[in-house]
Amino acid sequence: QQQVKQSPQSLIVQKGGISIINCAYENTAFDYFPWYQQFPGKGPALLIAIRPDVSEKKEGRFTISFNKSAKQFSLHIMDSQPGDSATYFCAAHDPTSYGKLTFGQGTILTVHP
């Protein structure tokens, strides 16, 4: 059962453009929503995270927008750079399920110079 659906599967953006990745979830018990960035041959690195009591969180060029009623959240990367080319995963945590993050399927982002 896929509890977190991520789209698109792949995304191509020009340098300086905005990259937008969307996720939708079903489990209303989820209380924490991180985004991870993964480069080839590396483990996922925590990028930014949000809790449901906040509708938006910004850290540098990265912004999470959260819509609790729609059960959706998205990652916006402003001024996208070639170095941002990586795979991005959204995830969600259910506090009743110790230590388990449920991940989306990932988005391969390519930023062309």
Place this chain on the structure above:
Amino acid sequence: KAGVTQTPRYLIKTRGQQVTLSCSPISGHRSVSWYQQTPGQGLQFLFEYFSETQRNKGNFPGRFSGRQFSNSRSEMNVSTLELGDSALYLCASSLNRRDTDTQYFGPGTRLTVL
């Protein structure tokens, strides 16, 4: 602080063998979670350990097992390897039971089963 470390980084095994992977969490972190990453299934949760106790387990067969030591280091074991076990195995550590949602991942162990 040093990050999460995993050893070995690469492993090649044959079907039927068993394998043990090791994970050292960030200093002070007491929770360790394990994940399997494959192109088809993505990142799937295997299990989580805290204070040497398995508190949660994902939907994997009993061939997958793990343990945690008193220094929070963790190992996972896969017995009777199958071709489908080829994957990147990731461990992640977090601070304590009240903060187990903030997870920091290691570089992973790439397991190839021939």
